Amino acid sequence: MMRGGSRLPWGAGGGNQVFGGRPGQRPTARVAALAAILVGVALLGWFGYGRLCGGGDCVEVYCPSDRNIAAPDGYEFASRIFELNPKVQATQPGFDLQVQAALLKPATDGRMLSFFRYDEVAKRWEPVAPAVPDAQGAVVTGTFKDAPAVIAVLRRNTPAGEVVAYLPHNATLNQQAIPHVTIVHPIDFAPSADGGVAGELSRTIPKSSTYEVYPVIAANASVPGQVAVVESLLADARSRTNHVQQIVAKVNEAGVNGIDIAYLDLPATQRTSFTLFIGELAEVLHAQGKKVTVTLPSPIKTQNRIDEGAYDYQAIAERVDLIKIAPYRDQATFRLVMPEVLAFLTGRVQPSKLVLTVSPYATETGGETINRLTLIDAMNIATRISIRAQAEAITVSTQVDVAGTNIDRDEGLTGIRWYPETATVAFSYKQAQGGGSRTIYLENVFSIGFKLELIPTFRLGGVAIEDASENVLLGDIWPALVPFVTSGLPTLMQPNAEDLKPKWSVSGGTIEDTGRGSARWFTPSEPGTYTISLTLSDGAALFENSVDVVVRPRQAATTTPSPTAGN
Template sequence: MEDKGPFNRILQSEPLKDRDRAAVVIVVLGIVLGLVLLILVLPPVSIFSNDDSGEPTGPVSGQILDDMPAPPAGFEAVSPLIELASAEPVGPNVHPRLTVNLSVAVSDNELVVLYTYDGDSWRRLGEAVPLADGNAVQAEVTVLPPNVAAFRPVEQTRIILGTLPDGSSLDPNALAGLTTLNIQGLRPGADGSLIGSVPANDLGVPVAPTILAASSADAQTMNSILASPELSAAHVQALLDLATNGSYAGIDLDYRTIDAGNEEAFTSFLQSLASGLRREGRTLTLTLPLPIRDGGGWNTQNVDWEAIAPLVTAIKLPPVVEQDRYFIEMEEALSFLTSRVASSKLLLTIDPFSHERGVDGLQSYTLIEALGVASTPVTRPSGSIATGETLVALGLNLSGDTGASGLIWDDTARAVTFSYTGPGGARVVWLANAFSEAFKLDLARRFQLGGVSVRDVSQASEDAGIWPVVLEYAETGAVTLVKPNGALLTPRWEVSGGALESTAGPVVTWRAPDEPGTYVLTLIVSDGLTHVGQELSVPVQPRLAVAP
């Protein structure tokens, strides 16, 4: 009998795509002489094309460089820095597959990342697959870099931030995981002051209040402040006074709409603020807009990432709300950012709210609310029926008869989802729970980010039940990836009387009992962890006597 536990298989942390593991590009042979002498030999090597032909496209030579720059923040070197040179040009359709022998062996499931050094900083090339019992790694790169080195992460304390919306109560499950709580309630004033207040709390967790410029009016105010050196200085002082007078752990800013022309002013403002906070031992975190693809390049939305990242404690990356685009866009953005700034400065933001997309835009739900949309029962015919008669009961937003998909696991969104026809036409709902958010947390592991930020830690977010996986990530730096047991995504029915021909599925047939009365049909749905049911009362009338 099928096991109907909460999940049907445990997955390894996100694997890389299969590589042609025969394509050797760099080989380092080590021979130990005596006790301490290690001689590294670099024979000629080849680049293999990406057309699966397995044919080399040209020889490559490698030279170990004597000087190894300090590793990227949060990493340690497991290979020397190797200078590369190709005897022949590498064609535009060739993606070199680099194999690097390691000076320190790694385990099969250990994260190893290749970097190249441009003379001033490290640029991330991508994750590598361990080969040869952990003595070498291989990765495909888009272009042949001038040099390459392999690194693995070192154990570090992960930052776990949580945002508490103005006027909300904290989800008690969050207390065990938070390193700092960001409480909203303040916004910038036109004169550089702060408008609003931060609620007092005695929760026992460090607080860094959030100053939020979310509305268009507040964003305009913030940009006016940046355009004036006097107002900018006044705003810095107001923020420093807030931190000192409130004995806060630091300051958190959500100023993600920076006008063109204010880029340098924004960086200067942050430099002054960070300097003042640092003198007092306080932190500065901020939310910046996610870079977006712009043709063949990137639009950083008037943010100088390279200049800002060294100034602050950490930068929150806002999530992509439409889950069918989330992993494509977030992975591209993370690849772009981690090639330019230290990955330890970046925080992935996870969202405990489910989302629905329709022609009228996007809206958020708690998990219970979203499952409530899924568990809407109707009957055909509607209204009352006579004793002994049958009717069809169906989930309005789950049945294929109404154009719905039912509850399914979506491998693109990496979440339980359902689509249905609602107001305005087609609608799709993505459910946020421990399953979906674990796959997002795995991005933080893969890119070795400094931690995560939870977009909402109020009691309204409690339904999603994400804190066990957040705590697992905080404690170990990794998460166990699971998918829900598919059997639990099948809706089921209960009834207070009469007989159901089947108790499972989006559509069932019910036969009314012989006794008149009001009977209750209940449609129960689940995301694999949480069960929600909605009831529908059906009056059953006595069957009319047939005249002889």
């Protein structure tokens, strides 16, 4: 059975990427990301400032609590418990709250420390912000968007998992990732038909004592002919051994301590050959004290079973150091399928060897294809504007109907909304010329949290990020990732429904929102060129599109001369 790229959950159609995928397009000039992060991110330079009182007559934002609340399993208190002081105003509109807390004992490494809030309704502690220690390790600082009623600093006692960052060739690592990443995977190499390895090591990744660099040798169906090349390299023992020797030579030439193999989209007939190849490669590199990791596609849930296809997870796990599960693209079925897939895998593989990959890319589904989009590309589609009037009919002091082309609910579209069944912000639209309906699922700080919760549930070995670069066109998932990495627990949030509603504005005249993805524009009394703007949000950032519209003067009424006598 051939597991072709674009027809499968991990396929994304086109582009030279480790997981496949369409290359990111530059945003059009008509859509600007306004970068107004609404949740989970500090607004630089705008902080309320508070301390946690040590006792006595407390006049600070938070005061010591005498409540006896147990720490969750796997954690211990690194500070006292504090309660919000009702006599002190914690925050002002437009300001974040920055709080400092003294630790019970010094800690120079903040990776295992987090501020937690206590949820009185659910009766549980939840991570709310990283705890950043000072130079002496005696005091930690946290930044909150609001002021939780009960907080404490907790230390995670269970081992931290791997944080794996995939990077496009010669890309720069996201600044938010640098303090937390343990493995960096630059996507630098591809297999050659002669068994060699093409490409060169990225030069943009600085050396660090906090992470290892294991470059990726990638092949998948998004590049024509790549899968056929891999099949030929795995065809017999001689070809496999030659390829192994070439990889080992490249690893030593590059001066790295390990390599990642990401040969996706192989047919099931390659199951034995691929396992033998990985085993031979691991044996040679392990003998040199080097690591071998693999990136494998997620198994598929069929009607009666879980199908691994060409990838024998159990046999491969016995040979390699780590397995990263490539992103499962089909967001419509992710929450239904992935728990079953992970239950299947963790029944066969030591969970600590499995790493779940999350993605900052949006996905577009419809028919049999699944496409990968940047957030800007996705919101470019969402913010398109239609003027529903002929140019000559747009005159002064008249009503003109305008609409969000792909969010107009009067056209049977969904608009942008939160889908609880998929735990994503999404919208559906119709393609032109009868191309059918498509649904775009947006990845951001909200959706990622609901994926991260699978990691502690199945005790997986960590999280991987499909693209951890500084690419500003992608969804900013780091406000969800950083608290998870430091605390080990996901922050589960939903966007404010009001934030997802479209906002209309116009440079002349007045505009009324219908509440259904369209608006009525009452044109000004003066002719000229006016700008109509549509602003949308994914719940975390704002995106705006504008169109210029010419308003014409009304044509003077023409009169027909009255007939005169004799004519």
